[in-house]
Amino acid sequence: MPTYSPKASEIQRRWYVVDAEGLVLGRLATEVARVLRGKHKPIFTPHLDTGDHVIIINAEKVVLTAGKAEKKRVYNHSGYPGGLSEQTYADALARKPADAVRRTIRGMLPKNRLGAQQLTKLKVYAGPVHPHAAQLPEPLEIVGARRRTA
Structure with a gap:
């Protein structure tokens, strides 16, 4: 029996919306990356973009656990000698929360043209x-990412 490979015309893309208020950043990012890649579908193929579109709202209200907001660093390089700059995740979330969330999800996608194509299906908004x-997006529930309040 031959291996099934979906054609581009057979891939049906859906739109999902995620409210990131109170969600843990890493757990949110893993679930969103899974949907962007298409791993939740039975037709998943590693070399094709079978994923869905994801909209993240309230990115400014995402949380990091165990003091990671102050411990973890975000690095950028300008491409010039001595052009390395760094900031904490707390600073990155305060300045551009949408970029900080997008950067975290980008790190969980393939590091090639396929990953870049899958990242175009991600829309992140601070508010x-x-x-x-x-597009009539459906809510995407991320069960294990909700921060517990004691």
């Missing part, structure tokens, strides 16, 4: 408003 209402 609760997004311009994708016409």
Whole structure:
């Protein structure tokens, strides 16, 4: 029996919206990366983009556990000698929360053209408003990522 490989015309993409308020960043990122890659579908193929679109709202209200906001560093390099700059995740979330969340999810996708193509299906917004209402996104529940309040 031959191995099944889906054709581009057979891939049906859905839209999901995730409210990141109170979610742990790493757990949110793993689930979103899984949906972007298409691993939740039975037609998943590692060399094809079979994933769905994901909209993340309230990115400014995401949390990090165990003091990681102050311990973890975000590095950028300008490409010039001595051009390495660093900041804490707390600073990155305060300045550009959407970029900090997108950067975390990007690290969990393949490091090639396929990963870049899958990242284009991710839309991140710092606030609760997004311009994708016409796509009728469904809510994506991420069960294990909710921060427990004691």
